[in-house]
Amino acid sequence: MQGLHLIADLYDCRGPAALMLDAARLEVYCVDACRRHGLTVVGQLFHLFRDEHGQGAGVTGTVVLAESHLAIHTWPEIGAVTLDVYVCNFSCDNSQRAEALFAEVTQAFVPAKIERNAVRRGQLAAS
Amino acid sequence: MQGLHLIADLYDCRGPAALMLDAARLEVYCVDACRRHGLTVVGQLFHLFRDEHGQGAGVTGTVVLAESHLAIHTWPEIGAVTLDVYVCNFSCDNSQRAEALFAEVTQAFVPAKIERNAVRRGQLAAS
Numbered sequence: 214m215q216g217l218h219l220i221a222d223l224y225d226c227r228g229p230a231a232l233m234l235d236a237a238r239l240e241v242y243c244v245d246a247c248r249r250h251g252l253t254v255v256g257q258l259f260h261l262f263r264d265e266h267g268q269g270a271g272v273t274g275t276v277v278l279a280e281s282h283l284a285i286h287t288w289p290e291i292g293a294v295t296l297d298v299y300v301c302n303f304s305c306d307n308s309q310r311a312e313a314l315f316a317e318v319t320q321a322f323v324p325a326k327i328e329r330n331a332v333r334r335g336q337l338a339a340s
Numbered sequence: 341m342q343g344l345h346l347i348a349d350l351y352d353c354r355g356p357a358a359l360m361l362d363a364a365r366l367e368v369y370c371v372d373a374c375r376r377h378g379l380t381v382v383g384q385l386f387h388l389f390r391d392e393h394g395q396g397a398g399v400t401g402t403v404v405l406a407e408s409h410l411a412i413h414t415w416p417e418i419g420a421v422t423l424d425v426y427v428c429n430f431s432c433d434n435s436q437r438a439e440a441l442f443a444e445v446t447q448a449f450v451p452a453k454i455e456r457n458a459v460r461r462g463q464l465a466a467s
Binding site for chain 1: 341345347349351382383384385387389400401402404405406408409411413415418420422424426428453455457459461462463464465
């Protein structure tokens with residue numbers, strides 16, 4: 214269970230609108246990104262929210278990994294995204310994979326501002 | 341996107357074994373708990389890992405909420421669980437709901453030790 218949980222809130226995103234508004238497009242992108250960075254996808258679930266006029270109003274999604282999960286939520290009306298990448302080190306140290314995946318997904322949205330946190334998980338299991 | 345993200349690593353859990361090993365049972369429990377605490381479930385995905393002998397070796401799962409997500413991973417071989425509850429305050433302040441849900445799910449596993457973090461998300465959107 215020991216691992217690295219990376220957390221970011223992205224602001225003033227100038228990336229492709231489809232990544233903020235198209236659940237299928239964001240799902241394919243996130244699943245592919247996890248695989249490209251050497252993680253094992255066991256499932257994914259993405260959902261498009263609609264406003265009162267039936268227009269897309271943001272996407273929430275998660276990729277469940279053998280190594281833990283990626284979770285993402287988009288707020289297109291304010292150009293913001295929240296991103297979580299939690300990767301445990303069960304079979305090997307996946308921290309570099311987590312950092313590389315996190316950096317790639319973050320950059321895909323072209324944010325002007327990033328608020329980042331990192332939490333080391335499962336530290337008491339090491340003692 | 342502003343909200344409260346509660347993070348815990350639970351150790352030496354003495355709760356029901358089914359919550360650690362039965363993906364369907366854990367899924368029903370988590371979905372019901374989210375609903376009981378007034379959150380809106382838009383989907384869920386739970387997966388059972390098996391060891392080389394085909395025996396259950398832990399569950400990873402997520403409940404996707406209109407208010408963000410719950411994510412949980414169990415490590416029955418070491419009696420540990422990692423739990424995330426991230427609830428945003430889009431339509432109202434859901435912090436108390438997040439805390440109540442988090443406390444209930446944590447207690448269901450009867451952990452001897454808890455390592456807890458809380459991250460306020462989306463703070464720059466407030467400025």
